[in-house]
Amino acid sequence: MNSLLFQAISFVALAATIIPCVLYFAEILELNTVKSLALLGTIGWFIATPVWMGRSP
Amino acid sequence: MDDQQSQSGGEFEREPVPERALLGAGKFWGMYAGEHTAGTEFMIGPLFLAAGASLRDLMLGLLLGNALAVLTWRYLVTPIAISKRLTLYYQLERIAGDSLVKLYNVVNGVLFCFLAGAMVTVSASAVGIPFGIFYQTPSETFALGAPSFTLLVVAVGAVMAIVAAAGYKTVAYVANIAAPWMIAIFAACGIVSLVQMDANSVTALSDGKFWSDAIAFVQAKEGVKQFGFWQIVIFAWLCNGAMHFGMADLSIFRFARHASSGWAPSIGMFLGHYMAWIAAAFLLAAQIKLSQDHSANPGALAWGALGWTGILCVIIAGWTTANPTIYRAGLAFQGVLPKRSLAATTLAAGMVATMAGAFPNLSAKLLDFVGTYGTVLGPMGAVIVVDHYLMNRFGLRDEYATRTGLAINFAVLIAWLLPVAVGLYMIFWQGLFAAYAVIPCWIACGMIYLVLSKALQAPVAQ
DSSP, X not given: OXXXXXXXXXXXXXXXXXXXXXXXXXXXXXXXXXXHHHHHHHHHHHHHHHHHSSOOO | OOHHHHHSTTSSTTSOOOGGGOBXXXXXXXXXXXXXXXXXXXXXXXXXXXXXXXXXXXXXXXHHHHHHHHHHIIIIIHHHHHHHOOOHHHHHHXXXXXXXXXXXXXXXXXHHHHHHHHHHHHHHHHHHGGGTOOOOOOSSTTOXXXXXXXXXXXXXXXXXXXXXXXXXXXXXXXXXXXXXXHHHHHHHHHXXXXXXXXXXXXXXXXXOHHHHHHXXXXXXXXXXXXXXXXXXXXXXXXTTTTXXXXXXXXXXXXXXXXXXXGGTHHHIIIIIIIIIHHHHHHHHHHHHHHHOOOOOOHHHHHHHHHTHHHHHHHHHHHHHHHHHHHHHHHHHHHHHOTTSOHHHHHHHHHXXXXXXXXXXXXXXXXXXXXXXXXXXXXXXXXXXXXXXXXXXTTTOOXXXXXXXXXXXXXXXXXXXXXXXXXXXXXXXXXXXXXXXXXXXXXXXXXXXXXXXXXXXXXXXXX
């Protein structure tokens, strides 16, 4: 259950890095908003993904 | 089946991989996706623009070249890998002899260090942005950058070398986690750059003026250059020549349960060497439009598109690819100096990489370097192909060094060094584009090996 939750967070975070760029392309978002969302998505990805992905070190 | 497993620590290094250790295709797809979306892609993409490639040639040339690279992995490397299930090094040792493999290891290790050096430079370019330290290429090939940048390279290189020596597994783990994110960030950089160039309409994209304007700007500053369709095809095909034509990836595909795993490099080629290169090239085109600056500084380019996320991507992409490269170089050196610990040889490799990274022109000439790398290491793959498919057909003995106890099989030594010497002469003294030399050297090496074996092989008892 926890793993599924963190997977969902990871996918939302990954989407936050790429979807705002598409919205910027469509002139819906400003570049500063894109940069902020990408940074938030990055932080989210690196917090949530280690919980479920791959092998432990 | 990560590097740690496949290249060190008794993971079937001197025996065929057994049935129980074979892996499904998924592992290979994941590994190639991460390994070929690297820090150097930030460097290589802009170099196409700086070299004057047209957008149409770039799109179509990379498509064809990458397809040829995938086919080479699938139909040249994978069949031998799953037939013998041995590492490149052990196969070479059986054919060429123990001492010759040590020489190959040293050459391999030194070239790995130079490659890692370029990644250290790329990472340092990003680390320097918040501190106002900028990567600039001096006019002379072997000249250092600004003193502050050189110090930064030393610091970044030292950290990378220590981490590679002490914590390789952690880096491999971070690399796995970072791979999907890095791919997304490369794509994001490309999309943002297009908008920065006002190329976010079908008309602007099909017109391609954003690209031709950038080329015109660079050529007004640096003079007219040409980088045509076939040059792009050959570069995309052979920039990993050491891995496929050179058979380095035998060490990976020996774990493949089915030959279909040989299609896995396609994900690395079409994400890393297609999408990421084109996206990175767009970064430079956007920088030229926004600030009339055509310097291909990876950190500054990524900062311009995505700010702190871009900086993080360049640092992580450089770090996660420099570390395994330094680690592989350490392994290669340890093969020659078995009494030294792996940590010591990895630190030594890190020092060499750091010194190489202090010369910014190395990364600025990455297109030439990777071609030279394939020219030097690729031909040994021809020896393996000829030994596997042709020796018995010509009445000769395969794996001759093992059968005779030779330390150096001179047929292999001459077959390797002769075409490589000619290739290097053509590259460095005649100005040949380095990637053009890979296939001629490969074919010449295979033919010379066959002819010399016919002349030199003595009868061997069954």
